[in-house]
Amino acid sequence: VRTGNAAALHAGPAVLLSFVVAGIVCAFAGLCYAELSSTLPVSGSAYTYSYTTLGEFAAWIMGALLLLEYGLAASVVAVGWSGYVVSLLKDFGIVIPPQLTGPAGYPLLKDGVQVVIDGVPVFTQFNLPAFLICTVLSILLVVGVSESAKVNNAIVAIKVAVIVAFIVICGATVLMDLPARIAANWTPFIPPAEPGEGHFGVGGILRAASIVFFAYIGFEAVSTAGQEAKNPKKDMPFGIIGSxxxxxxxxxLVAAVLTLMVNYKSLNVPDPVAVAVDSMGPQWAWFAGIIKAGAIVGLTSVVLVLMYGQTRIFYTMARDGLLPRVFSAVHPKFQTPWINTLTVGLLVAVAAGFFDINILGDLTSVGTLAAFAIVCLTVIWLRITAPDLPRGFKVPLGPLLPILGIGSCLYLITAIEAKVLWFFAYYSVGAVLVYFAYGIHFSRLQQ
Structure with a gap:
């Protein structure tokens, strides 16, 4: 969803290297998740790990960070979903008014130039498709949509098939005139630095790493299987690093094909793959339709899973007394936390409908990086306070890798735009105030 933005504004074709940087940072955090999941007898989540080891206040902060990792991430993916839906509908001659396909108050652009009607500049007002998909999915979650293993496997297969088809078929078209495409779109591979924070150059690669880091959200689910692994000391690092x-x-590979097919400057859109397949010409319209439809199916499931995860985090926090009890209230018929789910749906839908995908994505990355840093810190703290605790898996090289995890996460946070970091600071202060105004007085520990 954000690969195009990372390439267009920050790294150029060198966004490939940004994925390597982000993957290494995730590896540090993933190994720490693995140690915690194989050590603590609790269901695997950053919130429960923090609650068990660092205490209630740290758990509250982690819960606030996970709202950014899951809640806002759902909004970001919903905006990307909107881009692919708008593109696919356009292929069938159905055009949604452009003013209703973007965040509030942003210039409506055509070929990079703001649209002007009767001398009046036109601005986008609301991302209607993104708002609707979040609303519909929240209602489905209230009713109780549970994906069976077969359905989930089918959706994963569709996602992988779309990615592989894009790489193979589009990659083949690229190879037909590779020298010309390299000269046109990959020269220079690392565009020279420009004024501004993280615009090309090495700084741009690191800035883009903080953006594409979004693509790795959810990878920590692999680490939560530590208690089920037959040989965790061997299986966990292999599973995490291998995945x-x-x-x-x-x-x-996707980024390479994208930036070879289309000049990176044209990829600052929520649906970069759609832009790439559309550039193949009308004779490939059938293939473009398949890719877009597959992307829509895959992104729908991602939004659903992220929203579901957020509701379960709120549910657990409410049971611990850190949120009002109403968030753990279960619907008498559907047996789902319906008020919780509708609240999450409203928050996610409003964010997707009114806010820019780049700001939402950066906030998601900040929250996720901060959460990962706390997980790494938790491993160090537990090593000090409970050195004799049985561990099915231990992060190798003592405290070195957790320290590298903390440092790399914090460094990527500093690469994000200052205005986003200021917003994150205000958000964090607000979270602390809410804890001392409500959570500390009504928590289960205090009771």
């Missing part, structure tokens, strides 16, 4: 290597290679 990250596979994902990184796939991401790099």
């Amino acid at each position: 990250l290597v596979v994902c990184t290679v796939l991401y790099m």
Whole structure:
């Protein structure tokens, strides 16, 4: 969803290297997740790990960070979903008014130039498709949509098939005139630095790494299987590093094909793959339709899973007394936390409908990086306070890798735009105030 933005504004074709940087940072955090999941007898999540080891206040902060990692991530993916839906509908002659396909108050552009009607500049007002998909999915979650293993496997197969088809078929067209495409779109591979924070050059690669880091959200689910692994000391690092290597290679191949097919300057859109397949010409319209439809199916499931994860985090926090009890109230018929789910749906839908995908994505990355840093810190803290605790898996090289994890996460945070970091600072202060105004007085520990 954000690969095009990372390439267009920050790294150029060198966005491939940004995926490597982000993957290495994730590896540090993933190994720390693995140690915690194989050590603590609790269901695997950053919130429960923090609650068990660092205490209630740290758990509250982690819960606030996970709202950015899951809640805002759902909004970002919904905006990307909107881009692919708008593109696919346009192929069938159905055009949604452009003013209703973007965040509020942003210039409506055509070929990079702001649209002007009767001398009046036109601005986008609301991302209607993104708002609608979040609303519909929240209602489905209330009713109780649970994906069976077969359905989930089918959706994963569709996602992988779309990625592989894009790499193979589009890659083949690229190879037909590779020298010309390299000269036109990959020269220079690392565009020279320009004024501004993280615009090309090495700084741009690192800035783009903080953006494409978004693509790795959810990888920590691999680490939560530590208690089920037959040989965790061997299986966990292999599973985590192996999955990250596979994902990184796939991401790099997609980014390579994208930036060779279309000049990176044209990719600052929420649906970069659609832009690339459309550039193949009308004779490939059938293939473009398949890719877009597959992307829509895959992104729909991602939004659903992220929203579901956020509702379960709120549910757990409410049971711990850190949020009002109403967030753990279960619907008498559907047996789902319906008020919680509708609240999450409203927050996600409003964010997707009114806010820019780049700001939402950066906030998601900041929250996720901060959460990963705390997870790495938790491993160090537990090593000090409970050195004799049985561990099915231990992060190798003592405290070195957790320290590298903390440092790399914090460094990528500093690469994000200052205005986003200021917003994150205000958000964090607000979270602390809410804890001392409500959570500390009504928590289960205090009771």
